[in-house]
Amino acid sequence: MSVRSSVQTTIARGSFLGRRGVREIVLIGVLYVFYCITRTFADGDLGPAQDRAGDLFSLEKVIHLDWEHSINNWFVANSWAAVPADYWYAAAHYVVTLFVLVWLYRKGAAHYVPARWALVVSCLLGLACYLLLPTAPPRLTGGYVDVLSLHAADGWWSTDASAPKGMGQLTNELAAFPSLHAGWALWVALVVRRTTRNYWARGLAWLHMVITAVVVIGTGNHWILDVAAGWALVIVAMWLVDPWFADSRQQVSARRIEFHRRLAGASYVTGTIEHEQITHEQITHEQILSESASREPIAPDVADTLPVEPPRRRFDC
Numbered sequence: 001m002s003v004r005s006s007v008q009t010t011i012a013r014g015s016f017l018g019r020r021g022v023r024e025i026v027l028i029g030v031l032y033v034f035y036c037i038t039r040t041f042a043d044g045d046l047g048p049a050q051d052r053a054g055d056l057f058s059l060e061k062v063i064h065l066d067w068e069h070s071i072n073n074w075f076v077a078n079s080w081a082a083v084p085a086d087y088w089y090a091a092a093h094y095v096v097t098l099f100v101l102v103w104l105y106r107k108g109a110a111h112y113v114p115a116r117w118a119l120v121v122s123c124l125l126g127l128a129c130y131l132l133l134p135t136a137p138p139r140l141t142g143g144y145v146d147v148l149s150l151h152a153a154d155g156w157w158s159t160d161a162s163a164p165k166g167m168g169q170l171t172n173e174l175a176a177f178p179s180l181h182a183g184w185a186l187w188v189a190l191v192v193r194r195t196t197r198n199y200w201a202r203g204l205a206w207l208h209m210v211i212t213a214v215v216v217i218g219t220g221n222h223w224i225l226d227v228a229a230g231w232a233l234v235i236v237a238m239w240l241v242d243p244w245f246a247d248s249r250q251q252v253s254a255r256r257i258e259f260h261r262r263l264a265g266a267s268y269v270t271g272t273i274e275h276e277q278i279t280h281e282q283i284t285h286e287q288i289l290s291e292s293a294s295r296e297p298i299a300p301d302v303a304d305t306l307p308v309e310p311p312r313r314r315f316d317c
Contacts, residue, residue, distance in 0.1 A: 044172075050136045052136070067217075068220075069143070072147070075218040082218075086219065089216060092208070092212065097188060100115075107195060121241055122184070137220060177223070181222070182222070186230070186234050189208065
């Protein structure tokens with residue numbers, strides 16, 4: 001049985017871990033601690049990680065996406081935006097995601113269960129990338145400024161990424177590819193999109209995704225391709241475990257097929273009408289010609305056909 005089918009079965013039965021929020025909190029807490037601890041097992045050799053980062057940047061140059069310097073320099077020059085960006089990077093990743101999870105939990109199992117599993121799967125996929133492909137962020141490759149370290153005195157974080165002061169050894173600074181900051185922000189946008197019709201909530205969710213993408217790049221913590229990989233990872237995770245995601249794709253395909261059918265039908269009807277109009281005009285013209293040709297000439301008046309006798313001349317005697 002696939003992961004998606006098992007999720008659908010769970011929703012159909014209405015099983016939701018007994019609806020006990022404490023168990024959910026414990027489960028999410030254990031998974032997060034496992035995620036954080038396992039990340040520290042990644043290779044800490046900076047050289048190979050910088051080489052991978054160089055490969056990413058070379059690829060970005062080829063496809064003209066090497067904008068990290070410009071974005072990073074803008075944040076360095078504008079502290080009024082850099083400090084809020086630091087707080088956003090250090091806190092929004094956790095606060096917004098947790099808030100959306102609680103909101104989905106209150107909405108019910110049909111909304112919460114697939115979203116939670118999508119989050120778990122995305123974390124596992126990201127963790128595999130961190131262990132197998134440690135990649136240095138821009139701030140550790142030279143030429144970029146660590147914006148969080150630049151404003152470390154203004155927040156609770158230290159110079160070791162966004163870790164609280166004194167806990168820098170618990171974070172993996174080479175876990176840049178993919179960016180789960182960006183991936184989880186896209187997850188927020190997608191689950192809000194499928195859960196509510198409130199356009200304000202949807203707009204804020206998409207805005208959160210965009211701001212997060214700009215912040216992780218501008219602070220020197222991720223490459224642009226890290227962001228793209230984080231988005232792709234979450235999309236794959238949701239495609240695997242979220243029935244709504246697959247159903248929405250089927251609905252889009254069905255609408256596209258119906259749209260093409262309607263276009264084809266309209267073209268056929270239009271072509272038929274034009275053909276009928278032309279045929280009718282041709283038939284009318286042909287009928288006029290045939291009637292003119294077959295019509296008998298009008299017989300002249302008999303008086304008109306008699307020979308005209310010349311006038312007689314009178315001779316007077």
